[in-house]
Amino acid sequence: MPRRRPRTLRIEQWKPPHGLYRQIPWPTRVDRLFPRTVSAVHRAETLRWGDESGIWPGATAAALWSYRRFLGRRGRHLYVLRSRCGCFGCELEVNVTVARDVLELVVPTLPRRARAELEELLADLDERLWRRTLPDPTATRNPGRAWWHTRIVDETSHL
Template sequence: MWPNAVAHALRHIEWAFTQPGRYLDASAFCSPGINDARDDLEWAMRHLPPGAQRDLGRLIAHIDEELQRRTLPEPHHTELAPFGWWWTRMRER
């Protein structure tokens, strides 16, 4: 990971969540997008010391709740599930 990767990922996700509408539109998922940012956070969780893991884990829990609220399940992308559940979500209606 590069310096400030976690901060960059959090900023990208925060930007996407400030966009209007009930559902996130496809622009939030353009590469690099929310899925890539969420991947970076997952990678960081695996490599941080326990205290930092707990702190970041609390942020990720809120991110995941909002991501689930603003996306829909995409049944045709189940092959992407090994990369993370967030890759199996529909971007817009």
């Protein structure tokens, strides 16, 4: 009989935790974040999940993916897009302002070190968003509203 590799033995020995955490997926690798920060993000998402906070397990990874996908588009200037169907999942995938709002909800729930790392990553992405999008001269300047909501929106994308 051939020898079994140690990794396969460890996988068989591992048992998932009981209760609510059994249903929650294990934190995946989030690009450009340290594993300690990914674990802190996963803990924060899990603790706030279900209390109408707008955060769920995997929200940060999905929002960062959407944010980077928007900034990776070609062209000198980018226009914020709206989704065709209007549901939250489609809006998160297409609309960069929704993705940035989700990230803004996650940041205050993190411990100090993880918050600093995520804020540093967001500062770089925000600077690129500021450079590549144009300000909307007709947008209302609400002091409680974030600056990324005052960028020009492509109104033809949802037709």
